[in-house]
Amino acid sequence: MDNNNLHQLIDKYLQGTISAEEKEHLLLWYRQQQDQEGIWELEPGETEPEVGARMKANIWKNMEAAPVRKRLYWPYAAVAATLLLASFVVFMRNKSVQPEQQVAFSKSEGTANRFVLLPDSSRVVLRAGSKLSYPTTFDKETREVSLEGEAYFDITHKDRQPFIIHTGDIKTTVLGTAFTIRHPLGSKQIEVLVERGKVRVEDEKQVFATLVADQKIDIREPQSKPTVETINTASALIWKKQDMAFDAVAFGDLAKNLEKRYAVKVHFMNPDLQNCPVSGKFTGSETIEEVLLNICATRNAAYHKTADGVYEIQGTGCP
Structure with a gap:
């Protein structure tokens, strides 16, 4: 059972809307996972004690509502209660926080580049001394990653799910496909260079530029309006072929x-x-x-x- 189906069954159980067949399916999963940890997601603002109390109250409510004639249900419900309150008191995390992957390597590991294939099949070539953080799945309205250092991006196009790279206070939104971003660690300087396609570079206050192929912008002071330069991308991007x-x-x-x-x-x-x-x-x-x-x-x-x-x-x- 995948996590999405598991969470749906758990939500139904806690709300008292789960069917007998679904409940049996859920309990079967617990019996098969005795040596593993499940995953429960907290509602926004909910604490672990609160969700534990909610689970416990619902368990006893279901046990008390069991028909007397089905005496064999009581030990079964007790097992369910034990599973839900023991082996299911598990790894908890808030729904607003997605699991995150991080690729980081220092220059002490060498000067070789690192290739990263993102969950949407977008490709990234990460330069030595850089760090890229991204969610394990792109299941929101936007695909967002964070970069420190320098990286080349070749983005899989999705009309309804924009791709956004965060570098410090600057946000680069992909309107095309291939480009590089350089954001030295500890520096406010951000350089964006487009090989093909189109990207928009902005912060919370202003749009600095919309770049197309063979254009570059070098932002040194976010308060200023930097100019857009025309460059030779073939020579500027030679490092990714290293x-x-x-x-x-x-x-x-x-x-x-x-x-x-x-x-x-x-x-x-x-x-x-x-x-x-x-x-x-x-x-x-x-x-x-x-x-x-x-x-x-x-x-x-x-x-x-x-x-x-x-x-x-x-x-x-x-x-």
Whole structure:
């Protein structure tokens, strides 16, 4: 049972509107999850003691309302009460706070970039020393993330769900697709550069600019109105291709770099394949699957992703 269905059943239980079939389904789930923690979401402004008291009162209300002739229901209800008040007194969080993912790595870890695939399939290339925070799912009216440092974004277009990047007090709303933002840690300077598409840059008081392809804005003082510059994005964005152009590099060495960039594990089914030279040239915003598909093709090899998320490379060694 997924969390959405679970929460719906729990809400019905607490409101006294749950059917006998739904109640049986809920209790069956508890019996199957005895060694795990469930998730209960607090209503806005509600405290843990309050929700606990509400649950307890409803449990006893349901027990007292049980028909006397169904004597076997009493131990069953007692088990339900124990489950609801013990194993179900669980991990609580407010509905207004979404679970958040965070990708952060310091320059001490090296200068290699980090690739991030967002929940909506948007792509981000994060530069060393940067931090990106985003929800585990984009289930609100807007898709919002926070950035410290520098990142390249290639955003999946959704007409009814705008994508917004927060950098300090500045908000960048995506009206197109590909662009970069630079917001040095501890600095008020924010630079936005558009490769293609269109973005709007603003704060709470004013819209600074709407940028299109090959335009850049550099905001140093939020109180001022900065000018928009025309630039050569190809040269300005060369950093995102770092380490993604290689010639006759050992497949094993490349795999180690890919593991760091994409935060994955790569395993060679045939160890001899690790010594084979591979070559390739990428833009830097490709997924790990797109990179492996192309590289494996040059060595007549193939990859397979296991249930554990490991990318297994299969193929013969080189002559």
